[in-house]
Amino acid sequence: MKLYYLFGWILAATIVPAAHANMSVYPMAVDMNDQGEGSVRVISRTNEVQYIKSTVLSISGRNTPQEKEIEAPVGGATGLVVMPPKFALPAGSSKMVRLVSMEPVQEETTWRVKFEAVPQLDDEAVADKSVKTQLTLNLIWGVLVSVPPAHPQLKMSLQSAGQIRNDGNQRFKILKIGLCKKSQTEKDCVWQEVNQNIYPRASFTPKNILNYDKVVIQYWDWIGKSTNKKDFAIR
Numbered sequence: 001m002k003l004y005y006l007f008g009w010i011l012a013a014t015i016v017p018a019a020h021a022n023m024s025v026y027p028m029a030v031d032m033n034d035q036g037e038g039s040v041r042v043i044s045r046t047n048e049v050q051y052i053k054s055t056v057l058s059i060s061g062r063n064t065p066q067e068k069e070i071e072a073p074v075g076g077a078t079g080l081v082v083m084p085p086k087f088a089l090p091a092g093s094s095k096m097v098r099l100v101s102m103e104p105v106q107e108e109t110t111w112r113v114k115f116e117a118v119p120q121l122d123d124e125a126v127a128d129k130s131v132k133t134q135l136t137l138n139l140i141w142g143v144l145v146s147v148p149p150a151h152p153q154l155k156m157s158l159q160s161a162g163q164i165r166n167d168g169n170q171r172f173k174i175l176k177i178g179l180c181k182k183s184q185t186e187k188d189c190v191w192q193e194v195n196q197n198i199y200p201r202a203s204f205t206p207k208n209i210l211n212y213d214k215v216v217i218q219y220w221d222w223i224g225k226s227t228n229k230k231d232f233a234i235r
Helices: 123-127
Strands: 005-007 023-026 029-031 037-044 050-060 068-071 080-083 086-089 094-101 109-118 138-147 156-158 164-166 172-180 190-198 214-221 226-233
Touching: 023 109, 023 138, 029 037, 050 080, 080 109, 086 094, 094 109, 156 214, 156 226, 164 172
Parallel strands: 005 138, 029 138
Antiparallel strands: 023 037, 037 094, 050 068, 050 086, 050 109, 080 094, 109 138, 156 164, 172 190, 172 214, 214 226
16 A cells, blocks of 8 residues: 655644544754763554654754755764654553754754654565555655754854844754834834844844834843843844
8 A cells, every 4th residue: 555755843833633643742852961972752542553764864054035945864873862863652652762962063953753654664675565564545754853062052143134043053043033222111112023044144034124214122041941031232
């Protein structure tokens, strides 16, 4: 029977009801700790034994038009390691999977770990046409993994053209932005909801920012686990 492979992180919530999936993965985004470690749980949603295989992809240019994903070599001495990379998942059970960054990084790095059910754990057996499978739907779950830098630096600046630039080595999430005239208090500023992650060397430009005198930025520091505020004079 032909298998239909759907990307779980895009389609699972919109096209295929979760109850019809053969497995689920939680959480779908992992922020690694300062030791470069994290974990996800793979949960069976079927009455059959499943064989689960993982694939690691490195992501560059995150949240930009140049974003791309490249599959990482299996068993590499550097990068992100999934333990175990393949395993059997008994019916109705769950499996905790460890994620480990093999070396310290100088700048926040982003990975995607894909989990999918395959007919057998042996790659050669997968290619054997005599192997039959009862799977009629196979969701590929893509977990976004962020590795913090060894020495985090959260820095932002306001460029002359009005861009808020990330000059540090970790991302921060802009929650909302207030655009203010000189005579205004913060509560009277024009506030924009943003909720966007800004990665190192990336920037964000608020609408009509150059028509104001000051910008107030409320942002989330994911490493420090805190909400902060910073303001810049525009002119």
